[in-house]
Amino acid sequence: MGREAIEVVKLSKKYLTKKRKGLLRSEELVIEALRGITFTVNYGEVVGLLGPNGAGKTTTIKILSTLLLPDSGEVRIGGFDVVKEASKVRKLIGVMLSVEKGFYGKLTGRENLIYFGSLYGLSGAELKRRVDEMMELVGLKELEAEDKLYEEYSTGMKARLSLARALLKDPPVLLLDEPTLGLDPMSARKVRDLVKSLAFREGKAIIYTTHNMFEAELVCDKILLINKGLIVASGTPEELKKKVSDIKTVILQVRKGTGNLNAFLSKLTDITIGNIVTEELDVNYIEIKFNVRAAEELLDTIIRLLTTEGLSMSSFKVVEPTLEDVFIYFAEGKTS
Numbered sequence: 105m106g107r108e109a110i111e112v113v114k115l116s117k118k119y120l121t122k123k124r125k126g127l128l129r130s131e132e133l134v135i136e137a138l139r140g141i142t143f144t145v146n147y148g149e150v151v152g153l154l155g156p157n158g159a160g161k162t163t164t165i166k167i168l169s170t171l172l173l174p175d176s177g178e179v180r181i182g183g184f185d186v187v188k189e190a191s192k193v194r195k196l197i198g199v200m201l202s203v204e205k206g207f208y209g210k211l212t213g214r215e216n217l218i219y220f221g222s223l224y225g226l227s228g229a230e231l232k233r234r235v236d237e238m239m240e241l242v243g244l245k246e247l248e249a250e251d252k253l254y255e256e257y258s259t260g261m262k263a264r265l266s267l268a269r270a271l272l273k274d275p276p277v278l279l280l281d282e283p284t285l286g287l288d289p290m291s292a293r294k295v296r297d298l299v300k301s302l303a304f305r306e307g308k309a310i311i312y313t314t315h316n317m318f319e320a321e322l323v324c325d326k327i328l329l330i331n332k333g334l335i336v337a338s339g340t341p342e343e344l345k346k347k348v349s350d351i352k353t354v355i356l357q358v359r360k361g362t363g364n365l366n367a368f369l370s371k372l373t374d375i376t377i378g379n380i381v382t383e384e385l386d387v388n389y390i391e392i393k394f395n396v397r398a399a400e401e402l403l404d405t406i407i408r409l410l411t412t413e414g415l416s417m418s419s420f421k422v423v424e425p426t427l428e429d430v431f432i433y434f435a436e437g438k439t440s
């Protein structure tokens with residue numbers, strides 16, 4: 105066992121469900137939610153699990169937080185096995201799930217935290233102080249929501265309370281499943297800043313799931329791109345972008361009502377990577393955005409296509425791809 109806070113080796117998980125076939129019949133269905141993922145997280149590091157809906161992010165968080173048993177593979181947190189030493193693991197982790205259960209509607213936010221704090225073994229003045237500090241930290245004080253009933257909380261308030269609970273016993277490892285889901289932009293930024301400082305200043309090891317590349321780039325030291333239960337690429341945000349550095353994004357504007365746009369778009373698919381996005385800018389112009397490899401060489405081809413289809417171009421730009429483009433590239437089955 106190394107010094108890593110979290111070690112995940114060849115982790116797999118299948119769900120067995122039934123698929124409806126008409127009114128009475130159903131068929132066994134196996135969903136491979138995780139197909140052997142391996143990664144480590146060090147203390148002081150925020151590692152992002154970035155992937156689309158159904159990628160396996162929540163499944164990973166649930167297994168790491170001892171709420172779900174894996175089928176195979178190994179997971180160690182602080183050196184302890186999540187299956188065989190689950191109670192030791194639970195002492196080290198703070199968990200925030202995106203669909204949160206377990207809070208009491210008829211208790212206030214503060215009372216809920218006091219309840220969970222005492223379950224975690226905190227008591228007396230220390231418990232009170234800790235609850236107070238956490239409500240301040242996540243901004244529930246600022247919203248004057250400390251003594252509101254939980255059932256009267258807004259989505260954002262619930263998310264904040266959930267984060268406060270995860271932090272209550274000051275755990276060295278945080279497992280956060282979409283912590284900014286439902287938060288307004290200002291609140292989301294606060295949460296991101298808080299997460300970064302918990303890793304940077306306090307040396308916590310943090311897993312942060314999101315399907316927002318912009319967010320992953322802002323928060324994470326390292327990103328694992330996960331798709332259909334597999335890690336399809338990993339690295340720092342910069343490294344991921346470099347992996348596809350020969351890909352360029354082309355943005356062009358054409359005048360509406362000139363030439364045959366559909367014919368142009370259909371021919372364009374021969375040279376593009378990923379989707380072509382078209383957007384009406386105003387009554388006169390349409391913007392077309394797509395990714396190509398080595399754009400300079402293809403420039404002539406694109407311009408020739410435009411001319412052939414009789415389209416009048418008003419602007420042509422070649423820019424670096426965003427992390428989102430990189431993600432789409434890998435999610436389409438390319439591996440690095």
Ligand SMILES: Nc1ncnc2c1ncn2[C@@H]1O[C@H](COP(=O)(O)OP(=O)(O)OP(=O)(O)O)[C@@H](O)[C@H]1O
Nearest residue numbers: 119121135137156157158159160161162163164315
């Ligand atoms: N309890 C369950 N029973 C059956 N299938 C499940 C169950 N939970 C998740 N799955 C399936 O496992 C796969 C991975 O789901 P998971 O919730 O881990 O994805 P996710 O990356 O968290 O997605 P999202 O971004 O939508 O939260 C999906 O195909 C999902 O339908």
Ligand SMILES: [Mg+2]
Nearest residue numbers: 161162163202
């Ligand atoms: Mg999820």
